[in-house]
Amino acid sequence: MPETLPKSERLCGKTAVAALFEHGKSFAQGCLRCRYILRPEEPASRIVVSVPKRSFKRAVKRNLLKRRIRESYRRQKALLPSSADILFIYTAHEPMPYEVVSADMSAILSKIGKE
Numbered sequence: 001m002p003e004t005l006p007k008s009e010r011l012c013g014k015t016a017v018a019a020l021f022e023h024g025k026s027f028a029q030g031c032l033r034c035r036y037i038l039r040p041e042e043p044a045s046r047i048v049v050s051v052p053k054r055s056f057k058r059a060v061k062r063n064l065l066k067r068r069i070r071e072s073y074r075r076q077k078a079l080l081p082s083s084a085d086i087l088f089i090y091t092a093h094e095p096m097p098y099e100v101v102s103a104d105m106s107a108i109l110s111k112i113g114k115e
Contacts, residue, residue, distance in 0.1 A: 003074055003075055003077075004074065005070060005073070005074045005077075008044060008046075009044050009045060009046055009047065010046060010047065010048065011046035011047055011048040011085055011086075011087070012048070016046075016085060017048060017087070019037065019085075020035050020036070020037060020048075020085055020087050021035065023037055024036055024037045024085070024087070025037070027108075027111070028091065029104045029107045029108045029111070030092075030096075030100065030103070030104035030107070031090060031091055031092035031096045031100060031101065031104055032069070032088055032089065032090060032091065032101070032104045032105065032108060033088075033089040033091050034086060034087070034088055034089075034108045034112070035086070035087040035089070036084045036085060036086045036087070036112055037084060037085045038082060038083075038084045038112075038115060039082075039083050039084055039085060040082040040083065042083045043083065044083055045077065045080055045083040045084050045085070045086060046083075046084075046085050046086070047070075047073055047085075047086045047087070047088065048086075048087050048088070049066045049069045049070055049087075049088045049090075050087065050088065050089045050090070051065045051066055051069075051089075051090040052089070052090070055090075055092075055093050056095075061095055064095065065090050065095055065101075066090075068096075068098050068101045069088050069090065069101060069105070071098070072098070072101050072102040072105040072106075073088070073105055073109075075102070076102070076105055076106055076109055077109070079106065079109040079110050079113050080109055080112060080113050081113050082113075084112060086112070088105075088108075
């Protein structure tokens, strides 16, 4: 499976995101909080990334952090054995380096994969 993140793997739509908040499980790992719903019948996982404007006023920093999160997911999505809808929320109050975000992402995906 190539390491890409096509549009079909991005979660969009109010009903899908609302279902995540209503029925999803949640936990935190390092600088990331994760909310997810397992969907084994679907062909691919879908993600959405959020960086709060309250913590990062400048869009440049928010976009940088979203790119880091998406890139670390893209590189490690093979750790998920089944598909899921996943929401990643950045919770740290300062920008973390890519290595820290990637390590937290690895721990999150392996924890979701064990369920």
